[in-house]
Amino acid sequence: MSSVHQPVPQLRRRRLGVIHLLFFTVAASAPLTVLGGGVTTTFAVTGNAGVPLSFLVLAVALALFAVGYAAMSRHVANAGAFYSYLAQGLGPRWAVSGSFVALLSYNAIQIGLYGLFGASLAGFLSSTFGITLPWWALAVAALIVVGALGVLRVDLNARVLAVLLILECIIVALYDISAFGHPAGGSVSFAGLTPSNLFTPTVGAVFAFSIAGFIGFESGAIYSEECRNPRVTVARATFAALTFTGLFYALSAWAMTVNVGAENLQAEAGTKQADLVFSVLAQNWGGGISVLGNLLFLTSVFAALLSFHNGVARYLFALGRERVLLAAFSRVGAASGGPLTGSLAQSALAIVVVVAFAIFGADPVLQLFTWFSGTSAVGVVLLMAVTSVAVVGYFRRHRDAASTWQGLVAPVLATIVLFAIVAILVINFDVLMGSSDPGWFERGFFPGLMLVVALLGLGWAAVIKRNKPAVYKRIGQTAMAPEVVEPKIQLNVPTPPRAG
Template identity: 40%
Template structure:
């Protein structure tokens, strides 16, 4: 292995899109997120929350993606916040990304272990270990190999969900396709805060694209892939949520979703297409979650690589493969990510934690909150970056107006999420355990600031390089040509 760097200019925009949508895990959104939202919030207008959240996240993505073209880096939150507010803030952003992307990835071990154990029997811990090994091996491969795996699984998964949507509209409860689930008046419901909070988790993954900004063929690929991913997820998840409500009946969907014996959505697959497709859908839930775990694994490994390359983490984390299918892959960061997942999930196992109610629910909720904070900070940072003269080819709309709207809207949704953690975590509204996740986010930021402050107090020269990466002459030339529309 070497510290030479990631493989440059090898990944297409389509490959980035695959990792974004794959990280979102569409089958898990249908079988887990949408069903859970109906069950816990009773918001019949749940389908509308997806395009609304997609628009919000689109605002947050504008400054993020624009800055990633000017500052391509495998650890975007770390690099972009460093260029906006200084190296100490950059380290705080890097800490947020590492902790909360890891939280989301690790939460999925509970979901997949429980799902496989329910289907095939045995301990959820054993099945989670099998998946861990698969992700660890695939994470050591070049991104093009990983993209092939992600794409193959995702294609079948989306096809099966599309069959579900078609059947849902073709077999509406009561014989009529109701528009109640897509009526805006349905958003004025007591549970809307929880629906928004749960919906945010369905989109996590769209934001991973800038982590591949050093590997894509053109700097424009990141923006195009992100826009395409957000549009696709907004419409696809809205359609699937609507199809589920229509199939069960808008007036019955909350109660049915909350009944474990109803077996949504797999019981509907069984009714419409027979046990064969129902089994395939269950298997696809497993592969979908595995693909999502691989996508987050790749993102975390690239953060570790980039931060180690600049000297704020041990240098051996910047090692990359030199031959075969591992050439250019961030092997040092990949190994550490696998080891940390094993240790953290192992602690939950030793504590006897329930795989769904604790491992999956708590870690995924924490991950969604932490990443949303990170995106709001980056949008604020983009405004400052461009006001200080960063970048040269973006207009006022991109540099100020849309990022400012994103900050306001993102902060509002974040407040709603925190105020409705009881519905996310299924705990009493007055439980002090609601403070754990906000405290974890604040604590991570504080640790990052302390980390940077200590380096600054020691006069560490590495702070001068935070977020700068290693310049690639070909990428610099490509960016200049595109700015000139050559």
């Protein structure tokens, strides 16, 4: 038997900069999808005119989380992100538990988006070209394209996302200009930014919907091993993504309140949904821009699909590399340097779920997308809350690595705020599922699923500790220290003699 030590599988290094990560994180949040889908739905369900302000409030709350998260990213770089942070701050068993919750959460939002994409594309083809195709066939077609891109170079993925994201942001900006230029009643109203309009009995439901729009801003750490300078890249990208999405969402939601009028929001949003955006574009910029907006709504969903797919594949890679899951998940593509098996596994799971929903005749938006995106919101915010605790634990042992604000005060405040948001999400989960008459299933099944998965993770960690103690000790430790810089290779080439 050979005693040669096998090298640890690695992703291709130094391919991504701050801009690349910014495209991945903001694309996951999908600005046009949030405006045309999330914001209009929130107005329709709650009738709360303070939705724009909710984005600013949540951005401040998430910024508290980002302080500690970014500080820790300067010392730990691992494709497992939350998984490695929990290992370094709380220990291996919490890392495995958190990784199970992360896999469920990111798979849920990624697979749920196939329902939204398939239904939206089917509606667009039917209304524009008179072509009738089943939503699931279109979802599977998108799945194949996403799967193909997922096994290619990660910087190529970033370029695809860059083009789609820039175009959709231009469309949203055109909408904002039109909305503010044509205010209801002839003057710009500040009702959307008034605290008394937000803090009504429906504020919990508003926060439950609005927090889903931020999911993805935290995903920069997943690509930390592939960054050119992970010590600063992840932190800068995280803060940039949070600042951009918070302000952009607030501005665009406010534009909608100005254009429609606070008193008309619920009725108009309930009737028109995404067309509340596209009809304004058509009136002010022409039918061609409206059609382009519809197309970019689809590419917005597609961009989010690709971004979350890449995230799940890297989580599976990290867990396979440390033998928490099958070692096969650590396989990377010879040419792309990306997580090959993880990408294929995510695609396989997605197609099984999409086909199952199609067979049982489930609604792709009201059930597949709404149920799964709500589940993801609960899981990701829960992970943020527990990771904030891990940040405190890590910097207690490395006191000189961060300031008191970064390593203690901000993470403690973030923990309190984020657990409060988790409680709001669970209490209002029936609203996320679109139920007007909630039963035990609507209120408890999917949030309870997160608890079950977390407990399964703790159990699996106990099994690993008992049967593979060496593996257990390495959990979350296979990380590239961001401060370590690969040495430059210098060639000693003799200097040619001077002429003369």
